[in-house]
Amino acid sequence: MPPRRRKPPRSISDYSNVDKTLQKMRQDVLFAAIKRMLEERAGIRKQSTRYTAGLRTPQPLTARPALRKDGLGIKASPGNHMLLPYEISSSSIPNEEWLKAKQKLDLALQHGYAPRTWKNYANGAKRFIKFAESLGIPSDKCFPADPQMVCLFIAQGLGRTSSSLAQSNLSAIGAWHRINGMEFQAPPQTKVIKKALDAHWPLEKQKKPPRSPIVPQMMLELFNAWNGGSSRQRCALALAMAAWSGQMRLGELMPESQKIIDASRLPRRSNWQPSDDMPGSSQINLPWSKTKLFKGDTVYLMKQKAPLDATLAITNHFATSILSDSAFLCSFKEGNKISIMDKKSFMFLCNRVWSRMGRPSITGHSFRIGGTTALLCAKVDPAIVKKMGRWSSDAFMRYWRNNLDIFKNHVTEIDFGLTI
Numbered sequence: 001m002p003p004r005r006r007k008p009p010r011s012i013s014d015y016s017n018v019d020k021t022l023q024k025m026r027q028d029v030l031f032a033a034i035k036r037m038l039e040e041r042a043g044i045r046k047q048s049t050r051y052t053a054g055l056r057t058p059q060p061l062t063a064r065p066a067l068r069k070d071g072l073g074i075k076a077s078p079g080n081h082m083l084l085p086y087e088i089s090s091s092s093i094p095n096e097e098w099l100k101a102k103q104k105l106d107l108a109l110q111h112g113y114a115p116r117t118w119k120n121y122a123n124g125a126k127r128f129i130k131f132a133e134s135l136g137i138p139s140d141k142c143f144p145a146d147p148q149m150v151c152l153f154i155a156q157g158l159g160r161t162s163s164s165l166a167q168s169n170l171s172a173i174g175a176w177h178r179i180n181g182m183e184f185q186a187p188p189q190t191k192v193i194k195k196a197l198d199a200h201w202p203l204e205k206q207k208k209p210p211r212s213p214i215v216p217q218m219m220l221e222l223f224n225a226w227n228g229g230s231s232r233q234r235c236a237l238a239l240a241m242a243a244w245s246g247q248m249r250l251g252e253l254m255p256e257s258q259k260i261i262d263a264s265r266l267p268r269r270s271n272w273q274p275s276d277d278m279p280g281s282s283q284i285n286l287p288w289s290k291t292k293l294f295k296g297d298t299v300y301l302m303k304q305k306a307p308l309d310a311t312l313a314i315t316n317h318f319a320t321s322i323l324s325d326s327a328f329l330c331s332f333k334e335g336n337k338i339s340i341m342d343k344k345s346f347m348f349l350c351n352r353v354w355s356r357m358g359r360p361s362i363t364g365h366s367f368r369i370g371g372t373t374a375l376l377c378a379k380v381d382p383a384i385v386k387k388m389g390r391w392s393s394d395a396f397m398r399y400w401r402n403n404l405d406i407f408k409n410h411v412t413e414i415d416f417g418l419t420i
Contacts, residue, residue, distance in 0.1 A: 115256040124172025147187040154193050162201045163194035214370030223307040225353045231320045235332035236349050238317035241310035243367040246299040247389035250364040254330040255342045270325040282311040
């Protein structure tokens with residue numbers, strides 16, 4: 001009896017379950033064809049490959065579609081359905097209302113994450129696709145992600161990166177699946193892999209210096225450079241004072257860039273209100289915050305000694321750029337042109353001032369860190385700082401800087417009630 005032939009070892013591509021996963025979704029072929037025909041006949045859309053009979057190949061997580069600006073108002077650009085791998089089925093012929101509902105669903109899926117989070121997820125998905133292609137896997141077979149491919153991808157950081165990057169990559173892969181209506185659960189081996197990553201993370205790469213806070217002297221330098229300047233400079237000064245005094249994230253005040261502007265997240269001039277109970281103080285009613293999302297939050301800008309007074313800076317900004325209450329807080333007017341200050345241009349203006357003073361480049365989060373540290377160094381109760389900074393936990397303690405000054409203000413010459 002001849003010996004049994006042993007099957008060749010399975011290759012990585014054999015583990016791909018793309019066809020099995022998507023086969024269940026191949027339905028309503030006739031519906032898709034009728035739908036496209038009716039759209040073209042009604043003039044809703046020109047001929048394209050978007051609505052084809054059958055199922056499209058899942059698209060990788062790509063750059064977030066930008067929102068189109070229209071004056072000071074913001075409108076979502078229709079037709080950007082880059083992340084949906086298949087059409088939603090319907091038992092009836094679609095009408096105009098169905099198409100409007102579909103566009104809203106696409107928009108919700110595309111803009112359900114913060115701009116920075118979306119960018120990080122997109123980069124993580126691109127890294128996964130690039131790694132799979134290096135192993136001979138076609139780009140259109142990378143997603144849905146195979147568990148073994150995920151483990152191979154995460155393990156590539158051994159001896160180079162920490163588990164934090166691995167977790168970020170896993171979150172990006174999971175985001176792709178959620179957006180495209182698929183379940184994803186990280187393989188159990190990833191827990192062991194992440195422990196190995198931390199154990200073999202080179203020490204020279206672990207010593208990342210903490211971000212420097214923006215100290216009061218640096219805010220004074222901005223004031224001296226921009227006070228009485230152009231409308232752009234006064235707008236930047238108002239935003240800087242608000243972010244620093246209110247311990248705010250820049251993303252709560254201005255867009256990431258001119259290409260990514262979400263009108264629903266940005267405060268308008270009507271969201272800023274002077275205080276009736278505390279003259280000289282004011283508050284900003286945020287329509288969106290990083291922790292509470294669209295529940296919003298309130299930032300209190302208490303009256304401070306000149307020149308570090310955020311309320312006064314905002315008042316001067318509004319007086320220089322006279323716009324309607326519906327204009328964004330970060331909008332300014334130069335002649336007849338209305339512009340929006342974004343984080344990229346804002347930080348460029350700030351670092352240009354500080355570089356003249358011989359200071360290194362600073363990141364935007366240093367405003368929140370610096371405002372927190374400045375209040376602690378001024379002997380403000382940490383519980384008050386936590387409340388004003390809208391910290392939901394004690395996580396803000398890891399952002400404390402100038403610890404020696406803080407300890408000196410709060411833990412020096414304590415009266416322990418002893419009698420000598």
